[in-house]
Amino acid sequence: MMKSQLKKLKHIWVLNFLRRTFNATRYYNKKYMEIIKWGIASNEDTNYTYDLTEGNMLYLAHIISFVVQKDNKTILAFINEAQNDTFLKDHIIREIQQSDLKKFADQQIRFGRRMGWYAMIRALKPRTVVETGVDKGLGSVIICAALLKNKEEGFEGRYYGTDINPKAGYLLTGKYRQVGEILYGDSIASLSTFKDTIDIFINDSDHSADYEYREYLTIKHLLTDDSIILGDNSHSTDKLAIFSTEEERNFLFFQESPLNHWYPGGGIGISFKTPKTSRQAQNKITPESNTDNTVSMQAASN
Numbered sequence: 001m002m003k004s005q006l007k008k009l010k011h012i013w014v015l016n017f018l019r020r021t022f023n024a025t026r027y028y029n030k031k032y033m034e035i036i037k038w039g040i041a042s043n044e045d046t047n048y049t050y051d052l053t054e055g056n057m058l059y060l061a062h063i064i065s066f067v068v069q070k071d072n073k074t075i076l077a078f079i080n081e082a083q084n085d086t087f088l089k090d091h092i093i094r095e096i097q098q099s100d101l102k103k104f105a106d107q108q109i110r111f112g113r114r115m116g117w118y119a120m121i122r123a124l125k126p127r128t129v130v131e132t133g134v135d136k137g138l139g140s141v142i143i144c145a146a147l148l149k150n151k152e153e154g155f156e157g158r159y160y161g162t163d164i165n166p167k168a169g170y171l172l173t174g175k176y177r178q179v180g181e182i183l184y185g186d187s188i189a190s191l192s193t194f195k196d197t198i199d200i201f202i203n204d205s206d207h208s209a210d211y212e213y214r215e216y217l218t219i220k221h222l223l224t225d226d227s228i229i230l231g232d233n234s235h236s237t238d239k240l241a242i243f244s245t246e247e248e249r250n251f252l253f254f255q256e257s258p259l260n261h262w263y264p265g266g267g268i269g270i271s272f273k274t275p276k277t278s279r280q281a282q283n284k285i286t287p288e289s290n291t292d293n294t295v296s297m298q299a300a301s302n
């Protein structure tokens, strides 16, 4: 009697196990299809590119809107501006086609989280943006596109990328090169000789936790209360959150949701000190009055 009841229970457990694990696999099976499609259609073997889901873009806009204290519609307009920049997209496609590294890149241009970098630069009008880790230069050109738009509005800014690979940054040509340059060599070595105050610092080079943290320590003295750090490694390490705690900075994290791609997504760690409203209230700067170099970021008056 006891034996048959145990057997029955075991049987039910097995059924239950199968039902539960089958339900769990439904979250992942779609990914296998996406891997196969990507394996056929894409050339990329690292630094994957993809669009974000519509809802994810809205989340991104809300987070940036909070950090820069501008309304969400303004941030979404900046994101749309980048997405609809056909000159930029044509430039990237042309440079990829001409590059001897084209077999590692796709011809479809998808910016993912870099839209957030773009919107932040458009909103804050920084003078100096540093991005460590350039790869082909997708970040470089979208950042320089934002700086060029700011320039049209009277706010000059300059981009510095760092990369250890002498072939990195082949997309940074043409008009984008006018507002940006790449410092070749080890990122920490380049940052160690950097003299300017950094308004926006993007960490995306050697992705080891230790190296990432050392980059933050290297540029610590170049940060002001208005400086913002964007961590491209924050989905895999907590170093920017730790640095933010040590430096009494706020920290937020945006998680990407890639559209129709197997990659689970990276993110943007955002480290910022003062609420941007107080800075804007203190420094009502317009392009005309923007001659005082003691103010590191050119808060737009709109």
Ligand SMILES: C[S@@+](CC[C@H](N)C(=O)[O-])C[C@H]1O[C@@H](n2cnc3c(N)ncnc32)[C@H](O)[C@@H]1O
Binding pocket: 047, 114, 131, 132, 133, 134, 135, 136, 137, 138, 139, 140, 162, 163, 164, 165, 168, 185, 186, 187, 188, 204, 205, 206, 207
């Ligand atoms: C993930 S990719 C950068 C992607 C780029 N930020 C973008 O938006 O597409 C990382 C880059 O960091 C560079 N890198 C790795 N270690 C480095 C180091 N110690 N110093 C400078 N660059 C480094 C690699 O050569 C590679 O191009």
